[in-house]
Amino acid sequence: MVQQTVRTNQTKDVRVIIVEDYKLTRVGLRYALNEIENINVIAEAQNAESGLEIIRKEQPDVVLMDLGLPGINGLEATSKVKEISPNTKVIILTSHDREEEVVASLGSGASAYCLKDIDPNTLSNVIKNVAKGTCWIDSNVAHLALKLFPKPENTEILNSGHSMDVKAKLTERESEVLKLLVQGKSNTEIAQELIVSVHTAKAHVCSILQKLCVDDRVQAAVKAIKEGLVSV
Amino acid sequence: MVQQTVRTNQTKDVRVIIVEDYKLTRVGLRYALNEIENINVIAEAQNAESGLEIIRKEQPDVVLMDLGLPGINGLEATSKVKEISPNTKVIILTSHDREEEVVASLGSGASAYCLKDIDPNTLSNVIKNVAKGTCWIDSNVAHLALKLFPKPENTEILNSGHSMDVKAKLTERESEVLKLLVQGKSNTEIAQELIVSVHTAKAHVCSILQKLCVDDRVQAAVKAIKEGLVSV
DNA sequence: TAACCAATTAGCTTACTGTCTAATTTAATA
DNA sequence: TATTAAATTAGACAGTAAGCTAATTGGTTA
Numbered sequence: 001m002v003q004q005t006v007r008t009n010q011t012k013d014v015r016v017i018i019v020e021d022y023k024l025t026r027v028g029l030r031y032a033l034n035e036i037e038n039i040n041v042i043a044e045a046q047n048a049e050s051g052l053e054i055i056r057k058e059q060p061d062v063v064l065m066d067l068g069l070p071g072i073n074g075l076e077a078t079s080k081v082k083e084i085s086p087n088t089k090v091i092i093l094t095s096h097d098r099e100e101e102v103v104a105s106l107g108s109g110a111s112a113y114c115l116k117d118i119d120p121n122t123l124s125n126v127i128k129n130v131a132k133g134t135c136w137i138d139s140n141v142a143h144l145a146l147k148l149f150p151k152p153e154n155t156e157i158l159n160s161g162h163s164m165d166v167k168a169k170l171t172e173r174e175s176e177v178l179k180l181l182v183q184g185k186s187n188t189e190i191a192q193e194l195i196v197s198v199h200t201a202k203a204h205v206c207s208i209l210q211k212l213c214v215d216d217r218v219q220a221a222v223k224a225i226k227e228g229l230v231s232v
Numbered sequence: 233m234v235q236q237t238v239r240t241n242q243t244k245d246v247r248v249i250i251v252e253d254y255k256l257t258r259v260g261l262r263y264a265l266n267e268i269e270n271i272n273v274i275a276e277a278q279n280a281e282s283g284l285e286i287i288r289k290e291q292p293d294v295v296l297m298d299l300g301l302p303g304i305n306g307l308e309a310t311s312k313v314k315e316i317s318p319n320t321k322v323i324i325l326t327s328h329d330r331e332e333e334v335v336a337s338l339g340s341g342a343s344a345y346c347l348k349d350i351d352p353n354t355l356s357n358v359i360k361n362v363a364k365g366t367c368w369i370d371s372n373v374a375h376l377a378l379k380l381f382p383k384p385e386n387t388e389i390l391n392s393g394h395s396m397d398v399k400a401k402l403t404e405r406e407s408e409v410l411k412l413l414v415q416g417k418s419n420t421e422i423a424q425e426l427i428v429s430v431h432t433a434k435a436h437v438c439s440i441l442q443k444l445c446v447d448d449r450v451q452a453a454v455k456a457i458k459e460g461l462v463s464v
Numbered sequence: 465t466a467a468c469c470a471a472t473t474a475g476c477t478t479a480c481t482g483t484c485t486a487a488t489t490t491a492a493t494a
Numbered sequence: 495t496a497t498t499a500a501a502t503t504a505g506a507c508a509g510t511a512a513g514c515t516a517a518t519t520g521g522t523t524a
Binding site: 129182 | 341418447450454
């Protein structure tokens, strides 16, 4: 294919570590991946404990992580990986397709979720992309993760003009106040932070409540988070 | 590359429609993609209205959707695509990298989010994968989407036992109360809903605040959402 | 210039919050 | 059986929140 021959450049190798308890899968993966240009499997581990040690030392680009590990499981291991080597991307490679595991994996810091029946060619592409920061979720479970994103029924973000969007309605100052509100600050604290009187803070909060069409600050905070009006 | 030559099989063509207002981008894309094996750009549209009409008729596998369209914007259009052709996968192709747009896109039903500086080879792979159901998010914005997944500090799922979690500390009743609290209910409303006295509701809220180590119900709500203690 | 809006401040009222102490009942557990 | 934990209720208190009206200042726009 034309588009692939172009890619024969001197991209740095993606340094990969495999954490997987089944030896057969582990070594099989290693051999398969080392065939691929620009991918270099530098180590493998059969459990999270030894895997984490290697990762701490090597700071690899990508970790292929099994979920069902003995001892520390893959989820906890993923969290730890992001602690000890924040730039390392984690790819979950498992046979589980339960929603909670998919969501929990991505919540724990994984960048990709692959089922074990993945095509090796695809896997190698995923590894290269994930190394750059891409998020990739297997076709069999993608819908489980995607449905988690809030439907912007009300978020008129990016609205083509007709119905004005909530955030645009908020003035800059109000956005500031909303941000502090979501942090759980009281009106008094907000006033102190912005160096204004409590009256001012209250006035802003009041108009925020009206603009968001909610009754109190809790609802405002929840709505702000759900609709991405503030970065949590 | 080896992995590509293997794929010369008789996979059905992925039928693609491009919705993009800039003619240059639109026709450029079309030419580039039609070079790719197994991808067939069957139509293009310069706005959402005409795009949706074509999509309704053609029921394509994949739609490449620009966000900044005149009239109906890409977000709304994405929602409509999923209504009129649920099996059609939407790939957002835009130059915007704002968090709200990324999240709103995926919430509106898109399966992938690409920035316009994407490598054409990569795009063609994304198209093929997304057609199967994969979720793909550009490396420049993936972190914005990934951080939305609740950190499973509390998810008892797959917990290897040792670290007890916040949610386990909450009693069932408290979890009920927390759920209502996040909905913005006042103590009085919570009491009515659970058919208990206000005193009881307050008692529960009070112990929730203590267990979550927060000062007020706003912080409790925010923490509950962030940590996935409640389903929003 | 006039009209408008954002931001600011103030006072006032009603209602709600969060904490405390204290007590009762029920279920599970040692 | 004795103990513990959860759920329930109550009264009281200081603090906060939210709605209301009203006024001032500084830009922006018609």
